[in-house]
Amino acid sequence: MKKSSLWAFMLMLVMALFLAACNGDSTTTEKEGEKEKDTPASTTESKEGGIVTFGTDQAPEGVFEPAYAGSIVDSYIQEFIRDEIYQVNDDLEYVPELATWEISDDKLTYTFNLEKGVKWHNGEELTVDDWVFALETLADPAYDGERYNYVENVKGAKAKKEGKADSIEGIEVVDPYTVKITFEAVKINNLENLWSHPMPKKHYEGIAIKDLGESKQVRETPVGLGAFKVKKVVDGEYSELERFDDYWKGKPTLDGVIVKVIDPSLAAGAFQNGEIDIMSIRPQSVKELSALDNVRIEETKGVGYSYIGLRFGHRDKATLTNVADFDKFKSKELRQALLYAINRPAMIDAFLEGKAEVANTVIPSTFWIAAEESELNQYEFNQDKAKELLKSAGYVDKDGDGFVEDPKGKPFKISFGHYAGPAAFEGRSQAIIQAWNDIGVKTELATGTLIEFNLYNEMKNNDDAVLEAFFGSWSTGADPDPSGLWANNAEWNFGRWVDAENQKLLDEGLSEAAFDTDYRKNVYVEWQKHINEELPAIPLWENLDLYGINNRLQGVHINAVGFQTDVYKWSVVE
């Protein structure tokens, strides 16, 4: 085993070399501009038929039922073969897809009206029974997937989960196309937290719920409602999807889609050869790919951001609460100084090929609740300002070693942790450490080296003492509510920042008053301003999502949640 990890390390070195070697081209930005002009979109008519290959760098796990799946590649395949009750639009709002809904006056009951004439791949028609079956399955005590939290808020789901009821009390089927769902409590994001994937009830008939996840019907012969259906799966290699002619939105243009696993080091070559048509790519591959004539790169603002977490305390695992008992970063001026010290635009250019945008809060700007930049302090790189702030907070260099001491005169040092990965990680962790040392805040790399990713996560979970400051990234999903990451007692509030104002605003954002969209937005803007001022973590940048797309592939619409909106409109030109 030791040998193989050494090999993996060497492989990484080699790949790093490759990436480095590919970075020699400096004229790419111009080229990119030229190429965008002569994409054949407007000139050539697209035709029917054709097969498109989507590349992934990980193998799918082959679970085709979202209630059991956990891997990102599986979810890509599901997007091709499934549709949902609601979908998320470009502005990250939840809009009807398979059903429309009305909310009762007391905001507890939602009445869903299902689209008629929607066909499953096996020819059955979709009815609300299929959806109710899915909800009941998730709340079943024997269900062993991890999605119970998507029915948790429905009235009576808890009773069923605990074995006290046979069915969920809050679900009432009116007719085959209408269902009323009553929730336990009024919450603004009840809908966002409701399971939206119907299950093919007929197809799963006769399987005990405890065996469902491993059944042949889920793993080998899936039935969906999407534009494409699964034709053949070769384990660990590719999945072949073919057109579903009776798709309810219209017959798809393509004959089929192939989802193919490919080693990331070979992506550029495979694009050049036309072996893959679309793939999500990393900033490091941009230069290499934009040198190819047959490939365009599309980018969009995503829902991910990077930040530096600062430790304020630890998590008490017995009571599941966060306890603020670590005072190193208690001074607001210190935290602000640490942000002023970092030249974020320069880091983005150096380590992300410019494919990111400076963030001053922890809500990605693509969300409809995002605050205007003009309302936020921009924290532009300013070392003098940083030093001033340090001085005003009492952090001055008393013993003349070039580094500040804390207000009590004791030596002050930050231990900063970063996880291991591609070559750019080494550079950006050093850049942050250098930036802080430059303003006189002594900073060292925790453990002296980049930390293996699994170990790093474990250290964060356990509030390891050496991670006083730590690099982190989140991809948030489409629900704008940031409570899961930043609420006072949230498990993934890794800095363990506890603040009354923070919790108050987050609660207001989910309150009954928040059904008024403007009110809700205002609350979240206030919250962002609070974060922007207090800086419980140091926001760095929000990443752009990048896709390499072969010019023959047309009709791809990318947005913050992905590239698979209306895949039935995809087409190819030759």
Add this chain to the structure above:
Amino acid sequence: MLQYTLRRLLGMIPLLLLISLVVFFLAKMMPGDPFAGEIDPSNTNPQYIEEMREKLGYNDPIIVQYGRWISDFIQGDFGKSTVYKKPVSEVIAQRIPNTIFLAVTSLFFTYIFAFIMGMYAGRKPYTLGDNLIASYNYLALAIPSFVAGIVAIYFFSFKLGWFPFNGSVAVGLDEGTWAYYQSRFHHVLLPALVLGLMGTASYTQFLRNDIIDNSRKDFVRTARAKGTKESTIYNKHILRNSIIPIVTFLGFDIATLISGAVITETIFTYPGIGALFLSSVGSRDYAVMMSITMLLSFLTLFGNLVADLLYGVVDPRIRLD
């Protein structure tokens, strides 16, 4: 010999137990578990993770976990993959044919090339040709096969387009057709050539040295004195003797067959045991990882036994009892 074999087989049991202990504890000592790592904040439920850890017994004392694992293992229950959510034996069985196909093909190339080069170098030692062969072999030994793999893909797949660069078969072919088998063979060729040609060093040099050794022996001098043709001496008398040690290599190759291509398989996205092993380590899929390690340990021990037995078969001077 039967008695010897049985004795050796029995001797393996404590050894395998010891290995299992090391494997298990090393695996558990790795930071993280299948539920750590990338958390999707809107989808992952902390309670669920805790429940699953409890259910899978990750919270029990490690010695209890070991006892449970080893007793299941002995009874043939290798556990369930946390990634594929299927029994491990199924996951492995699905991958093994691919790996064996790749291994046999690459071994075939190794033998052919090593045989030719070894014969030539042994017959004409210390000439330019011999030196070139030696240089090539040491170079091949020094270059990791995955580097060779990337270079080979670049030239032969991307530049020349002779071989497909990933997968084990072309998309959309049905099993059992002629085109299917043809495509399988086409796909295995490049990784097999890379693995095969990079692994000739030990065979070639072994064969060469043995031929040189033998050519100085009395029976060769006698043959020469009798006026036997030089080619007959080399191809018949010497070769027969020199091939003996080579045959025993076969035993050692059994484990290498399956383990040798861990990284190469990953680069070529060739769905075999090696690629599976690497991904199981990354995702902390304990059951798969430990089962493969145990499988490889067993094959190594078994291969050693086969090698020893083969010694006895090919060389009557060696007696096993």
